[in-house]
Amino acid sequence: MTASIALSRIHFPVTTLGPGRRIGIWFQGCSIRCPGCISMDTWAPGRGITTIDEVVSAIAQWMPTADGITISGGEPFDQPVALMDLLGRLRSLTEADVLVFTGHPWIKIRETVDAFPGLIDALVTGPFDVNQSQSLALRGSDNQELHLLTTLGQTSFGSFQRPITEAERTVDVMFDDRGDVWFAGIPGRDDFRRLREMLENAGAKLSTSDDKRASSGGMSAR
Template sequence: MINLSRIHFPVTTLGPGRRIGIWFQGCSIRCPGCISMDTWVHGRGTTKVGAVVEAVSPWLSAADGITISGGEPFDQREALFDLLAGLRARTKADILVFTGYPWATIRDALATSPSLIDAIVSGPFDIDETQTLALRGSDNQELHLMTPLGRARFEGLNRRIDEKDRTFDVMFDENGDVWLAGIPARGDFRRLRAILEGGGSTLRISEDTRFPSL
C-alpha cells in the first residue's frame, strides 16, 4: 500500500519536459518553511501501488519524465521502490525523485536498485540557506545523476537558477482547490496571497508561515 497526496500531468516545472507528477502523503522531516504542509500528515490517500501505476499509465506515452515528490517518498521506502519498479516496466521516461533525507542516509538503499532512479535531489530544505541553484529550494540540497539517462537529461540543471525557473504549473482538483507545482523563490506564496487578497479573494495556503524571514 502507498499513501498518496496527488498525481498530475503535465508538470513542466519539476524537471525537463512534460512530466507526470506523483506526490507522496506523509513526511517525518517537516522542514521549517516548507511550502507543502498539507502533505505532512500520515495516513491519508491510502491506495495500492498498482492502482497508482494504472492511473498514470494513460499519460506515459506522452510524458518525457516522471517526478516523485511529497511529502517524503523515502518514509514509504518499500512502496516507493515498488512504484519505481512498476513504472520502469512500462516506460523509458526518466525518473526524478525529491527527498529531504541527506544523501548519506539513502545511499545504501539506492545501491540495491541502482537503475530505478535516474536523478535525485537530496537534503532538507533550509530556510537559512541561499537559493541560487536550479531545481533546488535551498543550496544545501544536492542533485545526483544516477544513470546515463539521468546525466543526459539533468546535467543541464547543474547550474545557477534563472528567470525561466521562476514558473509554476497550476492544477485544480475536484473540490475546486488550486495547487501550484514548482520551486518558488522565498516569499513568492506570500506575495501571491497579498495580490489575490488585494483583489477581494480569500486564500488559504499550505506554506509553513511560522517564519517571518520568509
C-alpha cells in the same frame, strides 16, 4: 497482493520539476517537516492510502507522451518499500527518466538507492533550508544536492548542475475536483507570500497549507 502506498496527488503535465512534460507523483506523509515548506498538506501520515496497481492504472494514460516522471512529497523515502515497488513497475513500463526529491541526506538513503540500481536516474537530496540562499537549478535551497545516478540521468539532468535562471522561477498551477489550487515548481523565495498578500488585499479569503505568516515567506522547491 499489490503493495499499499500513501499519495497526496498525481498530475500531468508538470513542466517545472525537470525537463519536458512530466508525470508528477506526490507522496503523503513526511517525518522531516522543514520550516517554510509550502507542502504542509502532505505532512500528515495515514491519508491517501491506495495501491500501486491503482497508481499505475491512473497514470497509464499519460505514459506514451510523458518525457519523464518526478516523484516528490511529502517524503518518498518514508515509504521505501512502496517507493521502490512503484519505481520498479514504472521502469518496466516506460523509458522516461525518473527524478526523485527527498529531504533526507544522501548518506541516509544511499544504501536503499544502491540496493535497487537503475530505478532512479536523478535524485535531489537534503532538507529545504529557508535560511539558505536559493540559486541552484532544481533546488529550493543551496544545501540540497543533485545526484546523477544513471547514464539517462546524466543526459537528462546534467544541464541542471548550474545556477537557476529567472525563466525557471515559474510554477505549474493545478486544480482538483474540490476547487483547491495546487502549485508545483521552484518559485522565488517570497513569491507565494506576495501572491497571498495581493489576493487578500483584493478581498479574497484564503485557506492555505502554508499557514506560517513569517516575514521570510519561505517556500520549498517542490
